[in-house]
Amino acid sequence: MTEKIGVLGKKAAQRTGVERVVNAPLPTVYGNFQAVGYLDHDRGDEQVALVYGDIGSENVLTRLHSECLTGDAFGSQHCECGDQLASALRAVVAEGSGIVVYLRGHEGRGIGLLAKLRAMALQAEGLDTVEANLALGLPVDARDYGVAAGMLRDLGVNSVRLMSNNPRKRDALLRHGIHVAEQVPLLIPPCESNITYLRTKRERLDHHLPHLDAVAHLS
Numbered sequence: 001m002t003e004k005i006g007v008l009g010k011k012a013a014q015r016t017g018v019e020r021v022v023n024a025p026l027p028t029v030y031g032n033f034q035a036v037g038y039l040d041h042d043r044g045d046e047q048v049a050l051v052y053g054d055i056g057s058e059n060v061l062t063r064l065h066s067e068c069l070t071g072d073a074f075g076s077q078h079c080e081c082g083d084q085l086a087s088a089l090r091a092v093v094a095e096g097s098g099i100v101v102y103l104r105g106h107e108g109r110g111i112g113l114l115a116k117l118r119a120m121a122l123q124a125e126g127l128d129t130v131e132a133n134l135a136l137g138l139p140v141d142a143r144d145y146g147v148a149a150g151m152l153r154d155l156g157v158n159s160v161r162l163m164s165n166n167p168r169k170r171d172a173l174l175r176h177g178i179h180v181a182e183q184v185p186l187l188i189p190p191c192e193s194n195i196t197y198l199r200t201k202r203e204r205l206d207h208h209l210p211h212l213d214a215v216a217h218l219s
Contacts, residue, residue, distance in 0.1 A: 015041040018150035026050065030086075031093040036155065040147045045105040049151050050089070053097030059181045061098035062160040063088035064148045064169055066106030069113060077193040078120060084186050088163050091186075099155065101148050109133075110142030128200040141205070145169060149176030165207045187211045 019039050026035040033050040040047055065088060071081030085100070092098025108116025111133065119132035133140050149172075152160065159179035162170055163186045170180045190198050190212060201207040 017041055018047070018147050018154065020154050028089065030089040033089075036151075038147070038151055038154070040105075043105060043147070045147070047104055047147060047151060048102050049155065050100040050102065051155065052092045052099070053095075055097045055099060055155065055157065057156050057158045060152075060157050060160050061092055061095045061163065061184070062152070062157070063092075063098075063100045063163040063186070064145060064173075065100055065102050066109070066143060067102065067104045069107060070116075077191055078123075079194055079197060080188040080190070083188040087186055087188065091163060091184075099152070099157070099160075101151055103143075103145075103148060106143050109140070110144070111136075111138045123197070128204070129197055130200060130204045141168065145172035146176055149173055149178050152178050165201075165209055167206055167208070183208075190215055 017040075019041060020036060021039050022035075022037040024035050024037070026033045031052060033052050036049045036051055038047040038049070039045075063084075065085050066081070068076075068079060068081035070076035071079045071083075072085050073082075075082055085102075088100050092100060107113045108119065111119070115136060115138055118136055119129065119138075122132035122135055123129060127135060130140050152173075157178065159181045160173065161182040161184050162173065162180050163184045164170065165186060167183075170183050173180055185208065187209065195212070195215065198207075198209055198212055202209040202212060
């Protein structure tokens, strides 16, 4: 396929950054949201922000949620992702306003679905989530939050109250010019299937998970 050439014989400039494409009402079991759809021209990913109420520009209750098919759609107990997504949606409705940015392309901390499943298979053999990624020759965390910051800026947001236990998300937003006024814990009670995973996130990935101290009986 030939590249598009402009009238002066130069290649047409390729679009970059994030572009708002559509805004549609989205009634859910949690409440009535606006689904704001974006195209990330740099990566080719389609993204969505679920906006509830009149969000304003300062101290907006916000969740950056990394796509997790197994947790979000299938109810996997290997992680707490599905419960965190549900809790975040409930929280913004209870608040009266807020945003849940759902980040596609973040599956398995950015390594993709099949690689995540391979890592899960290695974890079943005894490796932790960090060791499994490294054993596959993959980064421990390959996520980028630039597109999330771009979406927030487009929505007129200057500062957020960030629902996250992960300090890297806070640091990433700050690097991209979004002020984090507060980091709001999003703590999900652990179960036997995910306690090892959660402890690894606390001990090796610096997640703030103080509630794990109360469940030492889980293996």
